[in-house]
Amino acid sequence: MKLLKLIPDNTNIxxxxxxxxxxxxxxxxMAASVGLVVTNGLNFGVDFVxxxxxxxxxxxxxxxxxxxxxxxxxxxxxxxPVIQQVGADNKIAIRMKLPDSGDASLTxxxxxxxxxxxxxxxxxxxxxxxEAVSGKVSEELARDGAIALALAMLGISIYIWVRxxxxxxxxxxxxxxxxxxxxxxxxxxxxxxFDLNIVAALxxxxxxxxxxxxxxxxxxxxNLKKYRKMPLPELLDLSVNETLSRTVxxxxxxxxxxxxxxxxxxxxxxxxxxxxxMGIFVGTYSSIFMATPILIxxxxxxxxxxxxxxxxxxxxxxxxxxx
Amino acid sequence: xLDFPLWRRLFLWAITLVFALSxxxxxxxxxxxxxxxxxxxxxxxxxxxxxxxSHILLEADPRQVASxxxxxxxxxxxxxxxxxxxxxxxxxxxxxxxxxxxxxEDPSQVDAARDVxxxxxxxxxxxxxxxxxxxxxxxxxxxxxxxxxxLNLAVQNAMESATEVVRKRIDALGxxxxxxxxxxxxxIVVDVPGLKDPQALKDLLGQTAELEFKLVDQNALQSDIAxxxxxxxxxxxxxxxxxxxxxQSLAVRRLGGIRGDSLTNAQQTFDPQTNEPVVSIQFxxxxxxxxxxxxxxxxxxxxxxxxxxxxxxxxxxxxxxxGGSAQISGNFTVETANALxxxxxxxxxxxxxxxxxxxTISAELGKDSIAKGAIAMxxxxxxxxxxxxxxxxxxxxxxxxxxxxxxxxILGVMxxxxxxxxxxxxxxxxxxxxxxxxxxxxxxxxxxxxxxRARGRRVVQAVEMGYKEASRAIFDANITxxxxxxxxxxFGTGPIRGFAxxxxxxxxxxxFTAVTLTRMWVAAWLRKKRPADIVL
Numbered sequence: 001m002k003l004l005k006l007i008p009d010n011t012n013i014x015x016x017x018x019x020x021x022x023x024x025x026x027x028x029x030m031a032a033s034v035g036l037v038v039t040n041g042l043n044f045g046v047d048f049v050x051x052x053x054x055x056x057x058x059x060x061x062x063x064x065x066x067x068x069x070x071x072x073x074x075x076x077x078x079x080x081p082v083i084q085q086v087g088a089d090n091k092i093a094i095r096m097k098l099p100d101s102g103d104a105s106l107t108x109x110x111x112x113x114x115x116x117x118x119x120x121x122x123x124x125x126x127x128x129x130x131e132a133v134s135g136k137v138s139e140e141l142a143r144d145g146a147i148a149l150a151l152a153m154l155g156i157s158i159y160i161w162v163r164x165x166x167x168x169x170x171x172x173x174x175x176x177x178x179x180x181x182x183x184x185x186x187x188x189x190x191x192x193x194f195d196l197n198i199v200a201a202l203x204x205x206x207x208x209x210x211x212x213x214x215x216x217x218x219x220x221x222x223n224l225k226k227y228r229k230m231p232l233p234e235l236l237d238l239s240v241n242e243t244l245s246r247t248v249x250x251x252x253x254x255x256x257x258x259x260x261x262x263x264x265x266x267x268x269x270x271x272x273x274x275x276x277x278m279g280i281f282v283g284t285y286s287s288i289f290m291a292t293p294i295l296i297x298x299x300x301x302x303x304x305x306x307x308x309x310x311x312x313x314x315x316x317x318x319x320x321x322x323x
Numbered sequence: 324x325l326d327f328p329l330w331r332r333l334f335l336w337a338i339t340l341v342f343a344l345s346x347x348x349x350x351x352x353x354x355x356x357x358x359x360x361x362x363x364x365x366x367x368x369x370x371x372x373x374x375x376x377s378h379i380l381l382e383a384d385p386r387q388v389a390s391x392x393x394x395x396x397x398x399x400x401x402x403x404x405x406x407x408x409x410x411x412x413x414x415x416x417x418x419x420x421x422x423x424x425x426x427x428e429d430p431s432q433v434d435a436a437r438d439v440x441x442x443x444x445x446x447x448x449x450x451x452x453x454x455x456x457x458x459x460x461x462x463x464x465x466x467x468x469x470x471x472x473x474l475n476l477a478v479q480n481a482m483e484s485a486t487e488v489v490r491k492r493i494d495a496l497g498x499x500x501x502x503x504x505x506x507x508x509x510x511i512v513v514d515v516p517g518l519k520d521p522q523a524l525k526d527l528l529g530q531t532a533e534l535e536f537k538l539v540d541q542n543a544l545q546s547d548i549a550x551x552x553x554x555x556x557x558x559x560x561x562x563x564x565x566x567x568x569x570x571q572s573l574a575v576r577r578l579g580g581i582r583g584d585s586l587t588n589a590q591q592t593f594d595p596q597t598n599e600p601v602v603s604i605q606f607x608x609x610x611x612x613x614x615x616x617x618x619x620x621x622x623x624x625x626x627x628x629x630x631x632x633x634x635x636x637x638x639x640x641x642x643x644x645x646g647g648s649a650q651i652s653g654n655f656t657v658e659t660a661n662a663l664x665x666x667x668x669x670x671x672x673x674x675x676x677x678x679x680x681x682x683t684i685s686a687e688l689g690k691d692s693i694a695k696g697a698i699a700m701x702x703x704x705x706x707x708x709x710x711x712x713x714x715x716x717x718x719x720x721x722x723x724x725x726x727x728x729x730x731x732x733i734l735g736v737m738x739x740x741x742x743x744x745x746x747x748x749x750x751x752x753x754x755x756x757x758x759x760x761x762x763x764x765x766x767x768x769x770x771x772x773x774x775x776r777a778r779g780r781r782v783v784q785a786v787e788m789g790y791k792e793a794s795r796a797i798f799d800a801n802i803t804x805x806x807x808x809x810x811x812x813x814f815g816t817g818p819i820r821g822f823a824x825x826x827x828x829x830x831x832x833x834x835f836t837a838v839t840l841t842r843m844w845v846a847a848w849l850r851k852k853r854p855a856d857i858v859l
Contacts, residue, residue, distance in 0.1 A: 003858060004713040009777065055688065108678045112522060127520070128688040134679040137380065141816070148814035155806045163799060197749060200811055200819040204826070207807035208760065211800040215767065218796040246770040249714060250763045253707055257759035260703030261752060266692040268372075269752050276756065 006252065007245040015240050016233045019293035026290060030178060033185025040188045045195025048142045050098035050135035052111045055086065060124040063089040072121055076113050087267035091128070098135050107132045145199040149180070152203050156210055164217055167298035172213050175283075175291035179209045182282045183275055192271045201275035208254070208276075209283025212247055213291045219243050220295070232300065236292050244288075251284045327843050335843060342832070343728055345735030353697070365738035370747030370821050373693055375686030376516035379525065383485060383509045383674035385478045389469060391673075392477055393418050395587055396443065396455070396467060398608030400425065402646065403439040411436050415464075423467040430463045440465065444473075478508065480588070481673040486511050488672050493524065511676065519685060525678055536581040536614070539625040539637055543574035560627065562634050573634050575627045581606075581613050587673075591660040594650065600660040601650045611647020619643035696751035703755055704730070711762060715769050716858050717848075721841045722765040729761050729829070729836040730754065736828050744828065747821025757829030763800070764837035767793040773859045782857055783849060790842055797838065801830050 046053050058064045066083055073081045073094060082095040096110060111132045118125050133141070153176050161169030180202055187194045219239040227235060258277045265273060348364030358364050371378050397418055404411040412428040413436070427436045437457065444455040444467075454473025458466040469477075486505050493501045493513065502514040518524065540557040553559055553574045560575055562568025588605040606614050617626075618640050627637045708726065711719040733754065737744045772789030780788060804826065812823035 003716050004710075006714070009773075057687075108525070108681065111681060115520075115522075126685065126687065127683075128685045130681060130683040132678075132681040134677075136382075137680045144814045148810050151814075152807050152810045155810065156803045159802060159806060196816065196819065200749060200815060200822055203807045203811045204756070204822075207804040207826075210803045211760075211763065214799045214803065215796050218799060222792075242774065243770075246766050249766045249770070250760075253710065253762045253766070254756070254759040256706045256710060257703035257755050260706065261696075261699045261755045263699075264695060264702055265699035265752070265755070266695045266748060268688075268692060269748055272749060272752060276752075 005245075006248050009245075011241045011244055012237075013241060013244070014237055015288055016237050016293055016296070019289070019296070022289045023293065026178060026286075029185070030181045033181045033188065036185050036188035040191070042184070042188055042194040043191045045193045045198075046095065046097070046131055046138070047133050047196045048138050048145070048194070050107065050133050050138040051096050052107055052114070052130065052132040053093055053095045054111070054114055054118070054127065054131075055091070055093050055129040056118060057088075057126045057128055058090045058092075058122060058124055059126050061090050064092045065122070066092065068121070069094065069118070072117050073114060076110075076117060078110050078113070091267075098138075107134045141196055145196060149199060149202060149206075152206050153177070153180075156206065160210075160214070160217070164221060165300065167295055167300045168217050170298055171291045171294045172210060172217075174294055175213055175286040176206055176210065178286045178290050179205060179279055179282045183278045186278050187271075187275070192274065195271070197269065197272040198275050201272045201279070205276055205279025205283060209279055209286065212251075212284055212287035215243050215246060216240060216287055216292055220292070220300075224300075232296055236295065240288055240292055247284060247287070251280055254280050327846050332843060335839060339728055339732065339836075339840065342735035342739070343731035345738045346731040346733075349734060349738050353693070365735075365741065367734055367738045368742050368745040369689070369693075370745040370750065370818060371514055371516060371682070372684050372748040372818050373689040373746060373751075374516050375519075375684050375689040376514065377518040377521040377524070377683040378681065379513040379515075379521055379678055380506070380680035381489070381511040381513065381676040382679045383478075383482060383511075383676055385474070385509055387674050388478050388481050389421060389474055391587065392469060392474070393421065393423060395605070395607060396423055398611075399443050399647065400440060400467075402608070402611070403443065404436065406645070407435060407439050411439065421469070423465075425465055427463045427465065433459060433463055436465065440467070475508075480590075482509060482511070484673055485676060489513060489676070510679075517686065518683070521681065521683055525681075535629040536617075537575040537577075537627050537629060538580065538617075538621060539627050540574040540576050541624065548572050548574050560629055560634050568634050568637060571634075573627055573637060575629070575634075580626075581610055581617060586610065591657065592650070600655045600657045602655070602660050604649050606647040606649075608647060611645075614647065614649065615643065615645040618649075619645075692748050692751070696748075696755075700730075700751070700755050700758070704758055707759065707762065711765075715765075718765070718769050718772075718841075718845070718857075718859060721844050722762055722769075722837070724844075725765065725836040725841050726758060726761060728840065729833050730758060732832040732836065733757065733825065733829050736832065737824070744824045745821055746825070747818040749818050749822035750825045753822045753825030753829065757825065757833060760804075761829070761833035761837050764793070764797045764834065765841060767796055768838070768841070769859060772857070776857070776859065782854060785857075786845060786849065790838070794838065797834065801834060804830055 056064075064085060066085070069092065070081060070083055073083075073096070078096055084093050084095075085091060086093045094114065096114070098107060111130055115127060115130070118127070153173060156176070157169045157173040160172045183202060183205060184194075186192075187198065216239060219242055220236060223230075223235050223239050223242075227238075230238070255277065258273060258280065261273045262270065262277060345365050346367075348358055348362070349367040351358060352364075352366070397416065400413075400423065401416070404413050411432045413425045414428055416423075416425040418424075427433050437459070440457055444453045444457065452470050452472040454470055454476065456468045456470055458468070460466060482505055486503060489511055490501075490503045493503065493515065500516060502512070504512045506512050513524075515521070515524065537560075540554060543553050543557060547553065548559055549572065551559065556577055557574045558577050559572050562571040562573070586604055587607050588603075590603045592601055592603045593599065594601045622640055622643060625637045625639050627634045629635070704726065708719075708723040711722045711726075713719070715722065737746060768789050771793045772785050775785035775788045775792075776782070808823045808826040808830070812820055812827070815823055
């Protein structure tokens, strides 16, 4: 039987030769992402800014009466709603951000009014879901989300530092920053809703994009012990090439399942899946082009994993009469 | 590495089957077949976003508790001074700035005033602090401040009873299996599966419960009560289930009672004389005065404590009760007294609760999500299995079997954990993702075996080296995912926690199926066929 080989055996691609241009491009992309977030802003979900979202289906209509609904809700006086069709033409999501007010019960009244208005004016409406978050809770959720992200990045980097060397920890942290920045940049670019689920997606992609780093790092560590005399760029290239087939097969596997989820899965978690998919792409890229070359600049030496001799060891060796 | 004695094979298969089979009831039900109840069937619990239902987060304002306590203290001080012998004149009473301050007009009565005030403060729990601090400034100005420990205890008591009130009220709605949990210092989470519109529930939580104190009509005859006949001006009430009066009926005077909204506190304490467990209750000032009058006029007679139109207790009035606080004694254990105290406290919501977060999902949307998730899972799994077999041949088939068992085991573990590991919408994504990620271990192993073969190792050694060398990387890679999942679990809300749970279970089961099980199969095949070469 002839087996499928996405990557031929014994590749010898000089990934490291182009490390400077790749870094320049990546840093530019990261800067662009930050720029987009600053200028475009993120389309935060109600759980981060407070407000409400009502999902509704007009069961007996082909298409939701968008203009009517918009007028009716405008008339309630809470501000201008954002109304989008979701998944099907007769399904909508009505989003209202919280007006500036310290009143904790305001969100609750907004939900009640919107719900009543819809049900009174459209007999065929079915309320599929209501999400209402007061300003206070949304501040906490945003803060918790940020803390969780920071903790995850830090915790994982420390783990790598302990398991490998400090240069590897920094390399991993940088690759993670790269992946998270580009993914957030995608959300700023497309205007997809950025909610608590997306933070969970970012945490997930941190975990998975790091898998790739670790596999490559593990091979670098092994090769550092094996080929003491090999120049570092060559050794890094060898390690990346040796693990390339695995990297590509695993990423393809993840993308196959994620694509199925993206196209066929529930609409409600489209953004969540999209974030993880993006993360797998950039994560695979960054483990090869970001996390590995940085080791050269951070000064990994070919003896990084050789146990150091301290004075006592040297004396012991001399006492045994060895050279 | 490739040695699997019989007991070990049996052990591994037993583990696999127990967990994988636990998933079947849920899958069979999902396919629309109802299992007979005689079959033991652990079910995967569904989160609110899949089952449909309402999630409500309520918050109390601790400042409200503080101001209520201040008000009560002011009334108590006024009454205490008025009733002191000789009467103590006080003036310039102020509650500004959250503290109570007043001036004793006659400086020679300062010590007497202190004797009145001091018993009104008590220890605040185990902290060793008083719940109020008393200061005397300029010789005759008293300043009473609530200590933080005292306030914390009061807020804690208030939240405890608010949760109880909320629970009772939701139970009264007749909804099935609500979850009501206190969160943090001042919040209550309410999850009600199957609830379509939480408006009724939210309205209910804004109401006050009915607690009443009414005199028992001793002129009514038991035989008449049994037939539903009572003297004019009286009515029949039933004993509350679980109380001493369960199954009994009582006649009580319709008028002249006291409504329970004038009760500010109830605590389980001990009678200083008999050391019996009793319940201490505390009225607000107006209620206290009316209670004083009621008891003075009815010493020796029983009165009924009625909650939601049911008598929970009907003690005798032993003596006139002034000062707004009273003890209810009556054959209590510490537990029953505490239960009664909680019931009394839950008569009225001690604090206003505000809805600060709501999330309601219709059952239809939940079903739709499950269906779409299942389809995505099947298609993704199918495509992935085809890819694996095309890439790794025989080893790919092992991977596929491991994948299916992995999926079943995750669902099986979740079914066995029940409510501890509910499946949520992000959880479905987690399942699909775990399936995609689980093959990574096999990919690592297979690639390594291929490499070792290319270096000229013989088949058995190559396979052994493959599993051994890949294990280290597999371990490291999974640890980072565990770190991410644990942090998600710590910081996440319900649906995201569901996702983290799937990831965590999935990490364990995928290492088990992808490494341990496939190794057992590969070893069996190698031993049986002794292939000179492997296609990889």
